[in-house]
Amino acid sequence: MTTSLFFIQLINGLQYGLLLFLIASGLTLVFGVMGILNLAHGSMYMVGAYLAWYFFTHTDSFLLSAIISAVIALSIGILVERTLIRQLYHRNHLDQVLLTIGMIFVFNALQSLLWGNDPQGIKVPDLLSGSIPLTDTLSYPVYRIFVAVICILLAAALYYTINKTRLGMLIRAGESNREMVECLGINISRLYTIVFAIGVMLAAIAGVLSAPMVSIVPGMGEHVLIACFVVVVIGGMGSIKGAFVAALLVGIVDTFAAVLLPSIASMVVYILMALILLVKPKGLFSN
Amino acid sequence: MLFQKRSERLFIWIFFPLMLMMPLFLDGNIFYINKLSSILIFALFVMSLDYLVGRCGLITLGHAMFYGLGGYIFYIIAPQNEAVNFWVYTFYICVISAAIALIVGFLVLRTSGIYMIMITLAIAQMFFYYFSDSMEFGGIDGVFLYLKPETSFLGIKMFDLDNPTHFYYLCLFSLFNTLVFFKVIMASKFGRVVDATRENPERTTALGYNVFVFRLASYVIASALGAYAGYLFSMQYGFVNPSMLSWQTSGTALVMLILGGMGSIYGAILGTFAYEGLHYFFEHLTEHWMLFMGSAIILMVILLKKGIAGYIEKLLEKRS
Amino acid sequence: MSQVMIETEGLCKHWGGLKALDDISLTFADKELHSIVGPNGAGKSTLLNLLCGTYKPTSGRILHKNEPIDSIKPYAFARRGIGRSFQKTNIYPSATCLENCAIAAQRYMGGSFNFLKPRNKEPVLLHIAEEALHKVGLGHRKDTVAAAVSYGEQRQLEIAMVLATSPCVLLLDEPMAGMGHEESALIIELLKQLKKEYCIVLVEHDMDAVFELSDLITVMVNGQHLVTGTVDAVREDPRVKEAYLGQGDEVY
Amino acid sequence: NETIKIGVMLPFSGAYAALGSDGRNGLRLALKEHRERLHGSNIEFIEMDTEARPERAPEISSALLNRHKADFIVGPVHSGVANGMLRTLRNRDTIMIVPNAGSAEVTGALCAPNVFRTSFSSWQTSYPMGQVAADKGYKRVVTITWNYGMGRESVDAFEESFTAAGGEIIRKMLVPFPRTDFQSYISEIASLQPDAVFVFFAGSGAVQFALDYDALGLRERIPLIGSGFLTEGTLGAQGKAAEGLVTTLHYADELDNPNNVKFRELYKSEYNRDADLYAVQGYDAGLMIVEAIDQLQGKVKDRQAVIEVMRNMTVPSPRGDFTFSKAHNPIQNVYLREVKDGVNRVIDVAMPALEDPARGCNM
Amino acid sequence: MSTLLDVKSLHTLYGSSHILHGVSFSIQPGQAVSLMGRNGMGKTTTLKSILGLVTPRSGTVTFQGEEITQKETWRRMQLDIAYVPEGRGMFHNLTVKEHLQIAARANRKGEKHWDYERVLKTFPRLQERLNNLGTQLSGGEQQMLAIGRALVTNPELLILDEATEGLAPLIRKEIWEVIRTIKDSGISTLIVDKNIQVLKDLCDQHIVLVKGKVVFDGSSERLINELETVESYLAV
Numbered sequence A: 001m002t003t004s005l006f007f008i009q010l011i012n013g014l015q016y017g018l019l020l021f022l023i024a025s026g027l028t029l030v031f032g033v034m035g036i037l038n039l040a041h042g043s044m045y046m047v048g049a050y051l052a053w054y055f056f057t058h059t060d061s062f063l064l065s066a067i068i069s070a071v072i073a074l075s076i077g078i079l080v081e082r083t084l085i086r087q088l089y090h091r092n093h094l095d096q097v098l099l100t101i102g103m104i105f106v107f108n109a110l111q112s113l114l115w116g117n118d119p120q121g122i123k124v125p126d127l128l129s130g131s132i133p134l135t136d137t138l139s140y141p142v143y144r145i146f147v148a149v150i151c152i153l154l155a156a157a158l159y160y161t162i163n164k165t166r167l168g169m170l171i172r173a174g175e176s177n178r179e180m181v182e183c184l185g186i187n188i189s190r191l192y193t194i195v196f197a198i199g200v201m202l203a204a205i206a207g208v209l210s211a212p213m214v215s216i217v218p219g220m221g222e223h224v225l226i227a228c229f230v231v232v233v234i235g236g237m238g239s240i241k242g243a244f245v246a247a248l249l250v251g252i253v254d255t256f257a258a259v260l261l262p263s264i265a266s267m268v269v270y271i272l273m274a275l276i277l278l279v280k281p282k283g284l285f286s287n
Numbered sequence B: 001m002l003f004q005k006r007s008e009r010l011f012i013w014i015f016f017p018l019m020l021m022m023p024l025f026l027d028g029n030i031f032y033i034n035k036l037s038s039i040l041i042f043a044l045f046v047m048s049l050d051y052l053v054g055r056c057g058l059i060t061l062g063h064a065m066f067y068g069l070g071g072y073i074f075y076i077i078a079p080q081n082e083a084v085n086f087w088v089y090t091f092y093i094c095v096i097s098a099a100i101a102l103i104v105g106f107l108v109l110r111t112s113g114i115y116m117i118m119i120t121l122a123i124a125q126m127f128f129y130y131f132s133d134s135m136e137f138g139g140i141d142g143v144f145l146y147l148k149p150e151t152s153f154l155g156i157k158m159f160d161l162d163n164p165t166h167f168y169y170l171c172l173f174s175l176f177n178t179l180v181f182f183k184v185i186m187a188s189k190f191g192r193v194v195d196a197t198r199e200n201p202e203r204t205t206a207l208g209y210n211v212f213v214f215r216l217a218s219y220v221i222a223s224a225l226g227a228y229a230g231y232l233f234s235m236q237y238g239f240v241n242p243s244m245l246s247w248q249t250s251g252t253a254l255v256m257l258i259l260g261g262m263g264s265i266y267g268a269i270l271g272t273f274a275y276e277g278l279h280y281f282f283e284h285l286t287e288h289w290m291l292f293m294g295s296a297i298i299l300m301v302i303l304l305k306k307g308i309a310g311y312i313e314k315l316l317e318k319r320s
Numbered sequence C: 001m002s003q004v005m006i007e008t009e010g011l012c013k014h015w016g017g018l019k020a021l022d023d024i025s026l027t028f029a030d031k032e033l034h035s036i037v038g039p040n041g042a043g044k045s046t047l048l049n050l051l052c053g054t055y056k057p058t059s060g061r062i063l064h065k066n067e068p069i070d071s072i073k074p075y076a077f078a079r080r081g082i083g084r085s086f087q088k089t090n091i092y093p094s095a096t097c098l099e100n101c102a103i104a105a106q107r108y109m110g111g112s113f114n115f116l117k118p119r120n121k122e123p124v125l126l127h128i129a130e131e132a133l134h135k136v137g138l139g140h141r142k143d144t145v146a147a148a149v150s151y152g153e154q155r156q157l158e159i160a161m162v163l164a165t166s167p168c169v170l171l172l173d174e175p176m177a178g179m180g181h182e183e184s185a186l187i188i189e190l191l192k193q194l195k196k197e198y199c200i201v202l203v204e205h206d207m208d209a210v211f212e213l214s215d216l217i218t219v220m221v222n223g224q225h226l227v228t229g230t231v232d233a234v235r236e237d238p239r240v241k242e243a244y245l246g247q248g249d250e251v252y
Numbered sequence D: 001n002e003t004i005k006i007g008v009m010l011p012f013s014g015a016y017a018a019l020g021s022d023g024r025n026g027l028r029l030a031l032k033e034h035r036e037r038l039h040g041s042n043i044e045f046i047e048m049d050t051e052a053r054p055e056r057a058p059e060i061s062s063a064l065l066n067r068h069k070a071d072f073i074v075g076p077v078h079s080g081v082a083n084g085m086l087r088t089l090r091n092r093d094t095i096m097i098v099p100n101a102g103s104a105e106v107t108g109a110l111c112a113p114n115v116f117r118t119s120f121s122s123w124q125t126s127y128p129m130g131q132v133a134a135d136k137g138y139k140r141v142v143t144i145t146w147n148y149g150m151g152r153e154s155v156d157a158f159e160e161s162f163t164a165a166g167g168e169i170i171r172k173m174l175v176p177f178p179r180t181d182f183q184s185y186i187s188e189i190a191s192l193q194p195d196a197v198f199v200f201f202a203g204s205g206a207v208q209f210a211l212d213y214d215a216l217g218l219r220e221r222i223p224l225i226g227s228g229f230l231t232e233g234t235l236g237a238q239g240k241a242a243e244g245l246v247t248t249l250h251y252a253d254e255l256d257n258p259n260n261v262k263f264r265e266l267y268k269s270e271y272n273r274d275a276d277l278y279a280v281q282g283y284d285a286g287l288m289i290v291e292a293i294d295q296l297q298g299k300v301k302d303r304q305a306v307i308e309v310m311r312n313m314t315v316p317s318p319r320g321d322f323t324f325s326k327a328h329n330p331i332q333n334v335y336l337r338e339v340k341d342g343v344n345r346v347i348d349v350a351m352p353a354l355e356d357p358a359r360g361c362n363m
Numbered sequence E: 001m002s003t004l005l006d007v008k009s010l011h012t013l014y015g016s017s018h019i020l021h022g023v024s025f026s027i028q029p030g031q032a033v034s035l036m037g038r039n040g041m042g043k044t045t046t047l048k049s050i051l052g053l054v055t056p057r058s059g060t061v062t063f064q065g066e067e068i069t070q071k072e073t074w075r076r077m078q079l080d081i082a083y084v085p086e087g088r089g090m091f092h093n094l095t096v097k098e099h100l101q102i103a104a105r106a107n108r109k110g111e112k113h114w115d116y117e118r119v120l121k122t123f124p125r126l127q128e129r130l131n132n133l134g135t136q137l138s139g140g141e142q143q144m145l146a147i148g149r150a151l152v153t154n155p156e157l158l159i160l161d162e163a164t165e166g167l168a169p170l171i172r173k174e175i176w177e178v179i180r181t182i183k184d185s186g187i188s189t190l191i192v193d194k195n196i197q198v199l200k201d202l203c204d205q206h207i208v209l210v211k212g213k214v215v216f217d218g219s220s221e222r223l224i225n226e227l228e229t230v231e232s233y234l235a236v
């Protein structure tokens, strides 16, 4: 591998990693920090992409469709938490698995009912449609750089909120002992509703931002779901920093494995995870 | 008594006699008999998962790995064009998968909770991709087994596996044995420690038990039985496919288990039947069966606190 | 003085920069009750956790009957007869009180890898378990689920479980915390009996109990060994008064 | 009047759902259009969702065969499912018509008298491209596909004709199925600087590959050619990223023949969406059934007769008439197409009446 | 001034076991009240019923003249009630500092007698452990933190369950001093503890529970007069 190709692949890996973090960010919040096992996370990613596509074809404005999609996702999040998730806080964690698998079924059915099963795509917003030449054959699209920047900003914002603000502390405290948080006079239910909804919205926003880069197809959510869990767990539950590092690690390892070790490429991420967990049984950045 | 709860006895007295007579009602309709056989096989698989999850508190998302391995091991070790003995190969498959489980368990049981879920998933995915990216095992299209084993034991031929009804009884027989087997284990002194390791592993260590060894033993037992289920499945249609090892298979089994009620062992049967029943029903009702299936699952989680088995127990409690 | 059961040599435990235990050398003799007291955070629980293998020492050695045991596995401590109770209640909440003790008793009765023997068909084992319950005054609760008994009773159960393992060394971390007078008195009586047979290490803030029971008292402050002596010696030691007891004019 | 049962085994949910429903629509359309040729038989459809899950295939096909006693079973889309179906349906008392799955085995090693295919073999759709590429003067080509049966078969077929015509494959890339993150592979391709890139991808993989290839700026610099699935049913999602891609396939939406024009019109008015390849293949399966019923005057219980009729049939397909090879695979034209303004334009017939070599079939 | 907390004939059940049989008592503003009883008599259950952590089958709880029986727990706590639970209720993923930060607030009157600094001054041990996680503290340190966490909410009514459990004698003395100070500053306290010697001096009023019933409810004077009876209830 030449040096220039090495750097290009490194950039590819970083970019893939950042995208992974974007998709996993909502899960880090809902699963890592709040401790809710939401398997329907991938479905919300899919819903976000479809919403973006749907409103884009109707409004022709990427920004507008992004905003509408985010608002809809937020409302779905609030609704789901209020009516369903809330019933399960006092129960076994596995009930959340069952519930959210039920939700995957429902989201898949609704997607097929509302939007059909054809692959869809939307074009990159004009403002960001340029590209920057890297070598004489290869160039890099501006939109992807834009998304990478958003991911970094998002990571910083999440990190700050969870670790440094009172809100973040309350969310963490809720994961540890809901009853006690309530005993401090805090409306933990409402707090959890909001944070859960934000998690869902982040998943959808990831879908929106990915929409111009990926094919929007049924089942796209299930493909990313496992990758998201891998990222959150390798990083260490509840650690934003961990998730960020893990996403980049997975992105880079996966990218290089694809070209250097094609025979075991699909296994490499799992080998990585197994090794990390055997050495650090609670992930990279756990207490 | 082995079956302590009233609900349990009731279930066993209704379920097994009913299933014994089922082929009579079905009047040799091959489809229904085959369908029931595959449900029984899967119930056996879910039961072995229940032992791990519900009894040992070891949640895994990689149990399907053994389900698939059951099939692939058979494909690998059995000669291509010679019918082998069923019981001998049952033994081989259980031993080989137990050996694999011993190594895998040795690694995965170092972690716990969500980390264990993920590491079991990781190892299962490795096996999944090993088979699905391989050329010699037919890749994602899987492989075929052209000959079914024969089942003579001490010179007596008990089941003719090409006959769906015989195969059905073999499955039922296996399921019943597995149920009794798990019940005996759980009521035993070993079971007492298993219960302890689930509830409070830290305390159990402080009392002087090597928690790891007990978990490992349980993991090996459950995995061998999971592989046995996969072996039966691959034999039913003579067909092994990597999707048997996929995390979706593990997930589905987990869903059935939670639906049926964890930790009760017989709940596994209830859950499998309920899930498959709903699936079959909605699928024939509408093309958008997923919508109904999903809603039914959601409703059931919300309404049933401890799965179907828990619900039945509550009903009986109220009446007495 | 009777035989030395457990001995520590220069035991240290550091948490990051914090020296929770700093160079502790103590001996605990058989058939003696040796109390460890000290202000909160002095490192008493840490010491017990080291003695029973829950934590590994940063440096230093632990000897049990003159054999070093600091590198054996946590569960092996209990097998050598080193039993402990926890400061924070640590039981099997969904099992009955009797079953809680039966689990403990089975460890030393053996047969835990017996897959076939029904667990409730072993009278000797159940008898031991029941006896342990009676000793701590929980006989009437034997069929109650442990989660449903009150906090104080759970503390009693905690001790019953240690007794059921038939230990030779008892490490008790604040066994009386949360217990009422009556139950405390019961435990004090019980410990008086037990110390005739066992080596007991007691961590407790209830000074009435400590003074009444102890053969020896060790005072620790900030991870360091302050003084070891008899009840009277420690009671009157000005350093102990300053660091821990106060001036003696107050009720505890 | 007899009831004729047609079992339909297609994916109606999951990633292949669109393909499944188009195939089903085509099938239904054929039977509806030619109602009067059915000799008054009642047609009953039994539709089963395969979810594209191979492990369900034996069970569902067993249901159609044993429980419903279907006379014809149409399906599936997915090759893995096809393998599972063949296991239960080969040489049984029913007629299996495969409306998509292109795996070589279906009319190769696993061929059987009662199994027909109305679609294609993967060999057929890629073999002609080797010749085309050589004619265009490409010398050094990189191939890339998913590491699964169809992918490998397609690339091998391309290689077969391309190397025969003097070309060189400088790198064969196999992407683990169903990965759709192609950026690193495309970067690698850029550094190899080949004359062209041959791909086999379908569905979301095809969309994603075209999008990434375009986004990284290679579309204008290194020609992208492939089996027609690269641009089939995916153009809407690919947008301008598909412009100029050259592919070979046994059909194109724009094919200018009366059957096609009529079919597309009918389809549009019936289902309110444009027909595509999968609809055509389903439609042709329907035509086969209609023709068989018509010729046998509704007496389809005699499977031997049905097989006899089908084997000698000329199907008046929208893709142009085709007949069956000994292995029951279509002998058909393969067209050379190029995407212009979001449509697959037919440039030429790449190879006329191409027959699959049916390796491994001893029928 | 009117009654601060008024509890009227609470009946509470766990499943089918009836634990509280009509518990009634009241607390006047500024009073310190002790709640005593042997193990398992229902002290904790009474406190939890007041706070809404368990739902009583019948009976009412009135705080500052407002009935709160149907309110969610967090609304009750916002009326400036603070709670130190038995077992301490630490957050395993928050540091000592964060424990205090999330709890700190002014009360409804806008007063802020207790803040972060004052707690650390009162419990210097915590100062040294600021970056430890809640569960990485010694038992006594946890108890200090739990009390500190309750104080920084600047309550009108402070409820302590097993107030001095696991504390060293000196610290225990310290806690009693603190409680005396807050009592002097007009804050009411409801204390569960077993140390009758201290409580009889510290508290104004005393309640004794036996098997879910109030068997004694009176002032310190009465307590001293009837010390023997009460001690028999407590089995001292």
Ligand SMILES: Nc1ncnc2c1ncn2[C@@H]1O[C@H](COP(=O)(O)OP(=O)(O)OP(=O)(O)O)[C@@H](O)[C@H]1O
Residues within 6 Å of the ligand: C015, C018, C020, C038, C039, C040, C041, C042, C043, C044, C045, C046, C047, C087, E129, E132, E135, E136, E137, E138, E139, E140, E141, E166, E168
């Ligand atoms: N896991 C840990 N990580 C970091 N520090 C710890 C950890 N566990 C305990 N400590 C610290 O070590 C010191 C000693 O704690 P230990 O529990 O031994 O005290 P103790 O003497 O038992 O006190 P108490 O009487 O309050 O129970 C304390 O200051 C505590 O904060």
Ligand SMILES: Nc1ncnc2c1ncn2[C@@H]1O[C@H](COP(=O)(O)OP(=O)(O)OP(=O)(O)O)[C@@H](O)[C@H]1O
Residues within 6 Å of the ligand: C147, C148, C149, C150, C151, C152, C153, C178, E014, E015, E017, E019, E037, E038, E039, E040, E041, E042, E043, E044, E045, E046, E086
């Ligand atoms: N979750 C529960 N389920 C069933 N019963 C319970 C539960 N919690 C407590 N109890 C029972 O309620 C009774 C009162 O318990 P409570 O904890 O209120 O006692 P307490 O007076 O606080 O005792 P202690 O001084 O030991 O803390 C006890 O007999 C206990 O067994």
Ligand SMILES: [Mg+2]
Residues within 6 Å of the ligand: C044, C045, C046, C087, C173, E138, E139, E140
């Ligand atoms: Mg301690």
Ligand SMILES: [Mg+2]
Residues within 6 Å of the ligand: C151, E043, E044, E045, E086, E161
């Ligand atoms: Mg209490």
